[in-house]
Amino acid sequence: MKEQEAKSSSDRVDCDELLARLGGWFRARVLLCAALAAVQVGLLHTTYIFLAADVPYRCVVPECEAPNSTDFSAAWTAAALPEHGRAHRCSRRVPLDPTLPCEANSAFSEDLVACDQWLYASANTIVTEFNLACQEWKRTLVGTIHNIGMLVSLPILGYVSDRWGRKTALILSCVLVGAIGSLKAFSISYEMYVIVEFLETVAGASAFPAAFIMTIELLGQEKRVLTTAFLGIMLVIGGLSFALLAKAFKYWRTFILVVYPPSLLFLLYIYFLPESIRWLLSKGRKEDALEIITKAAKMNDVTLSEETIKQLQEAKAPMEKKEEEVGLWIQVFRSPIIMRRLAICSWWWITCTFVFYGLAINSVSLAGDKYTNYMLVVSVEVIAVVTNALVLDRIGRKRTLLIAYIVCGISCVAIAFVPPAMSWLATLLYLVGKIAITQAFSGVYMYTSELFPTHARHSLLGFCSMVGRLGSIVAPQMPLLAIYVDWLPSVLFGSTALVAGALMLTTPETLNTRLPDTIQEAEQLANQHKKPENLEMKAC
Structure with missing residues (x-):
């Protein structure tokens, strides 16, 4: 058995080593493409905050x-x-x-x-255009419909990504969000606007996951923290661009016609962006992978050895037996540890989406200029992203996320007790809470993926992300709730974060542990918290 495994591994290409050798302009090109996609996500994924904003x-x-x-x-x-x-x-x-x-x-x-x-x-938002006065539920419903679209989008574009490639999923998401979103500018009724909002989100909500996966597969698993930080900063740049453009083009139809159509330029990715080499090899498309690698090697003046070329020509796609897959899922459902972990991770995701989007939406109701407030709330995310890059690989995932949830919870609950005369303190607590939940959101993606076994990792992570969208669906309704009880939204944000922090005490640390490949290894993660020594890089 060991001889067969050794032979099998020798037939495969060590993607980490190969991509590290290619590096240079090839890696920079993919990173640039992913960065622009992330900027677009930051620019367009919460446009309803201003387009459907309340007006006096x-x-x-x-x-x-x-x-x-x-x-x-x-x-x-x-x-x-x-x-x-x-x-x-x-x-x-x-x-x-x-x-x-x-x-x-x-x-x-x-x-x-x-x-x-x-x-x-003013006539700047759809509230005036469609006469939504005293129909607050219609205004907040736009954000909820937007996030329901995200829930629908994840499995659809996830299937497209796994079936037809990362490049295809990324281009479809980036182009369709611009094409469909532009139609909102021609809405003749509230109903038409809401329908287009839903279709836009279904088409474009998976752009960031596609960019993230493509970047991860380019840089390798050892670069997960840096990749998350890099794309997080790109999201911030997109968010700041959104606020600046919304301030410059305040009328909602004009804003849409300025911001959405440029997304059609992502069609150029058909010629400029290479497909993920890891995905191609996993699908047995060795000729396509070899063509991309050869061009990248020539671009970076790298000479491929005959052994590497031979491995690429003979690379085999991993065979997955349906019976084994079914057996694995039975193991997942039969494992109390994995099922409990799945429920806990789902709550973390619900908390992150609920508080993250809730604070972003409510930022426009803070004292002062709403555009400046939004830029402040978005810009402080850089602090969270940089902090994660510095501490996740030092003090660990569990301790980092625990502190983030607790700080967020205390800050949000404390806002309810700040007197109106001290609006500066409420703003400060608001920003601290936003930094903390951004730090949690940025880290929970990676931590969740490290808690599950390899063959079920993508499916279970996707399940947590889908369930988590329930939080983003509820978040846009918080301004409606604040009309009746103004302090309740911040208390709800804080309470869910505190519960998430308490649940963090029930899961194992994954710092310096190898990714579990089986159910048994995932169950025993608590006993594997040690520094890896001479760990071999896994082949594609």
Whole structure:
């Protein structure tokens, strides 16, 4: 048996060593392509935050003004409209003497009547365009529909990636999000806008996973931390670009026509981006892999040995037997440790998406300019990304994520107790919470993948990611909840993070442990926390 395994491994190509030799311009080209895709994700994946943002509006009082009035803050509005709460924008008072002109000292009845017309302070978002006043649920539903699209997208584009290649999945996601998203600018109704929002997300939500996988497969497993940090910074650049462009082009239709169409340029990746060599070899497409490797070697002035060329020509795709796959899944469901770990990881993902997107969405309601607030919330993510790059391989995954969840939880809960006069403190706690949840989100992807066995790793990681989208589906509804209980969203964010931190105590550390290949090895991870010595690199 050992002789057969040795022979099998000798027939395969050591991708890590080969890609390290190629390096140079070949690696830089793939990294540039992945970086641009990540920037596009940061630019487009939360556009609903501004496009469907709330705008100031009030009731039209027909006894005092014409429906097309432009005097948003007339002197008599203080007496005609309630002062606080939802009723302030959804109901009005009637003048006691409708024959007299409305003035600052005019008398109005104490009884409130429901409004049927509204006056908006600006026409920059779909709230004004589709007359969504006093229909907050319709506004927040846009974000929820967007994230439901993400839930649908993950298995579809994941299948495309595994079936037709990383390059195909990346190009489809990046191009379709621009093509479909541009149609939003021509929406003639709220219903049309929501449908296009859903289709846009289904098409483009998997761009980042495709870019991440392609980069990981290029750099090798030993570069997982650096790869995550690199793409995380690209996401931040995209997020900052989004806020700057939204501030420059405030009208939502103009913004869409400026930002979305350039995504069609990703069609050039057909000629510029090579397919993943690891994926090609895993599918037995050795001729295609050899063609890419030969071009990369020539580009970087690297000479391939005859032995390497022979290995590439004779490389065999790993044979997967259906019976073995079914048997593996039976083992997964029969393992209490793996099933418990799956449930815990799912909660981590729900927490990350719920708090991460919830804080991003709520950032526009902080005191001050909403565009500046969003840029602040996005830019502090760099701190989290750099911190992870420095500490994940030093103090460990478990301790890093535990601290991140606890800090996030305490910061978010504390916001509820900050008095209105100390808005600066609320903003500071908000930013600390955002840094911490970004650090957790950045690290949980890698930590989750290290807790499961090789043959079930992609499927179980994908399951956790899909379940985690439940958090991002609920997150856009938090502004609606804040209308009724303003402190409750931050407490919910903090509570879920604290629970996630407590669950972190139940899983093993994976720093300096080899990735488990079997169910048994995954179950025994707690006993394998030691520095690897002379570990052989795995072949493709």
